[in-house]
Amino acid sequence: GNSVTQMEGPVTLSEEAFLTINCTYTATGYPSLFWYVQYPGEGLQLLLKATKADDKGSNKGFEATYRKETTSFHLEKGSVQVSDSAVYFCALRGAAGNKLTFGGGTRVLVKP
Amino acid sequence: ETGVTQSPTHLIKTRGQQVTLRCSSQSGHNTVSWYQQALGQGPQFIFQYYREEENGRGNFPPRFSGLQFPNYSSELNVNALELDDSALYLCASSLGGGISGADTQYFGPGTRLTVL
Numbered sequence: 001g002n003s004v005t006q007m008e009g010p011v012t013l014s015e016e017a018f019l020t021i022n023c024t025y026t027a028t029g030y031p032s033l034f035w036y037v038q039y040p041g042e043g044l045q046l047l048l049k050a051t052k053a054d055d056k057g058s059n060k061g062f063e064a065t066y067r068k069e070t071t072s073f074h075l076e077k078g079s080v081q082v083s084d085s086a087v088y089f090c091a092l093r094g095a096a097g098n099k100l101t102f103g104g105g106t107r108v109l110v111k112p
Numbered sequence: 113e114t115g116v117t118q119s120p121t122h123l124i125k126t127r128g129q130q131v132t133l134r135c136s137s138q139s140g141h142n143t144v145s146w147y148q149q150a151l152g153q154g155p156q157f158i159f160q161y162y163r164e165e166e167n168g169r170g171n172f173p174p175r176f177s178g179l180q181f182p183n184y185s186s187e188l189n190v191n192a193l194e195l196d197d198s199a200l201y202l203c204a205s206s207l208g209g210g211i212s213g214a215d216t217q218y219f220g221p222g223t224r225l226t227v228l
Contacts, residue, residue, distance in 0.1 A: 089154055098162075098168045103154055
């Protein structure tokens, strides 16, 4: 079946540091890939997505590129802010599927 | 355009009781998916409803059931509650579903269920 593996947190950074969160997946065919963010006490917000190989999703300074050859969708941001402190989830939706399969989440803490 | 809303925000029940959680989908969306998120974990897919029919189910027992109404709002019902049912229950709405799969899913704020 489909699965998503994310790097474990917490990841602690200083403001303006570079952030990378690794995400790899296992799926048949060509899944769609997503990053969601969850702030404390809230639901999930879609951060970005990519639906085919080599697509780059971007939003709010975050980027991730769909790499089929390495089955990866790593999230990056060049300069983090305290307000980026949250839990980040990588997810996939199978090519013919309807459900999202999530990774375990990575907690990011940005200190001033 | 209103987003996905869920009610109630928090709920406390005891073992063996039954609970109903509610979700209103985003305007124009006809598909609702439900997820269970245990503390410190990623969400797990429970089931999806598309045009009032169940359209896929995850690895959850039959005591987890649902409904979708003509206005595309949805309910999640859980019977015979167990301690392990304590979790955040998330609803997501999207446009699409059926054979081709659902479009991007947008989540509500969730209902925090505590079973004592």
